[in-house]
Amino acid sequence: MKTTSAPGPREKATEGxxxxxxxHGMLILWAFMVVLPLLWAVMTSxxxxxxxxxxxxxxxxxLHFDNWSRAWTEAxxxxxxxxxxxxxxxxxxxxxxxxxxxxxxLARFEFPGNRFIYFLFIGGMSFPIIxxxxxxxxxxxxxxxxxxxxxxxxxxxxxxLPFTVFFMTAFFRTLPSSVAEAAFVDGAxxxxxxxxxxxxxxxxxxxSITIFNFLGQWNQxxxxxxxxxxxxxxxxTQGLVQLAVSQGYKGDWSGLFAGLVMAMLPVLAAxxxxxxxxxxxxxxxxxK
Numbered sequence: 001m002k003t004t005s006a007p008g009p010r011e012k013a014t015e016g017x018x019x020x021x022x023x024h025g026m027l028i029l030w031a032f033m034v035v036l037p038l039l040w041a042v043m044t045s046x047x048x049x050x051x052x053x054x055x056x057x058x059x060x061x062x063l064h065f066d067n068w069s070r071a072w073t074e075a076x077x078x079x080x081x082x083x084x085x086x087x088x089x090x091x092x093x094x095x096x097x098x099x100x101x102x103x104x105x106l107a108r109f110e111f112p113g114n115r116f117i118y119f120l121f122i123g124g125m126s127f128p129i130i131x132x133x134x135x136x137x138x139x140x141x142x143x144x145x146x147x148x149x150x151x152x153x154x155x156x157x158x159x160x161l162p163f164t165v166f167f168m169t170a171f172f173r174t175l176p177s178s179v180a181e182a183a184f185v186d187g188a189x190x191x192x193x194x195x196x197x198x199x200x201x202x203x204x205x206x207x208s209i210t211i212f213n214f215l216g217q218w219n220q221x222x223x224x225x226x227x228x229x230x231x232x233x234x235x236x237t238q239g240l241v242q243l244a245v246s247q248g249y250k251g252d253w254s255g256l257f258a259g260l261v262m263a264m265l266p267v268l269a270a271x272x273x274x275x276x277x278x279x280x281x282x283x284x285x286x287x288k
Contacts, residue, residue, distance in 0.1 A: 038264070045257040052253050067258040071243070075252070077259050079232070080239030087149055087235060088217045091156035095213055096206060098157065099164030104194055106165070107172035108180070118169065124162030133226050140227055147230040155223055160213045167212075171205035172198070207274050218267055236263050 044052055045067055047060040071077050106118050136155065137146070145151025175198065183193040199206070221237040228234065234242070240263060243256050 084236040103168030
């Protein structure tokens with residue numbers, strides 16, 4: 001009988017180098033695909049409209065900062081930016097508070113209906129939001145919350161809760177229960193144990209899901225388009241679309257790219273600042 005010998009150390013090292021080269025090559029290719037469009041958008045935001053069409057790939061002859069000031073003032077990007085910060089800020093606060101509290105109860109306490117409630121949240125993740133737009137519109141109208149920032153905040157919270165509860169439930173299950181038991185022995189209540197013991201331990205997971213919710217809510221377009229048509233209450237995504245189509249064939253392309261970069265900067269800054277915490281939160285369950 002003919003037997004095949006196992007690959008030796010040299011063959012394994014060669015396979016490892018090939019795999020390493022291939023993986024690094026794919027990462028470099030992916031980085032170019034992501035970074036180059038961002039750099040091109042930033043570069044274009046400092047060009048004139050003539051330069052954008054005559055030499056789209058060339059560097060600008062000079063930096064036209066007036067594009068940014070024009071987009072900020074004349075295109076009302078400052079108002080849209082403020083509305084977006086208000087809506088996203090309060091909706092993130094409400095989402096993380098309610099989501100983490102619900103996830104902690106579902107992960108740490110056994111009671112009748114626990115799994116049923118958990119799977120209701122899971123079902124909310126799979127429900128297409130477009131199917132809820134019409135009934136949601138009438139519900140908001142009956143509650144006198146249509147075309148208001150508080151109404152949009154409540155909708156964002158409801159939109160983000162299912163994934164937040166799903167993620168944080170899995171994260172709370174990875175935390176050691178001995179710490180909470182020690183807090184109970186010392187006389188801490190459930191509320192104090194949650195806010196002073198368990199919530200600080202879940203900081204990596206909280207930061208990770210906050211970044212994901214921030215990205216989703218900051219870039220949300222469908223919900224505000226349907227539920228927030230008041231001109232003074234429009235958010236950033238609506239403002240960018242209005243800036244693109246308001247002038248018809250004579251569009252302010254340089255101002256549009258300046259506004260686009262303005263909308264991207266908070267997202268990039270948030271990820272750059274918290275990228276380590278995001279990775280820790282995503283890998284916490286795997287490292288247990």
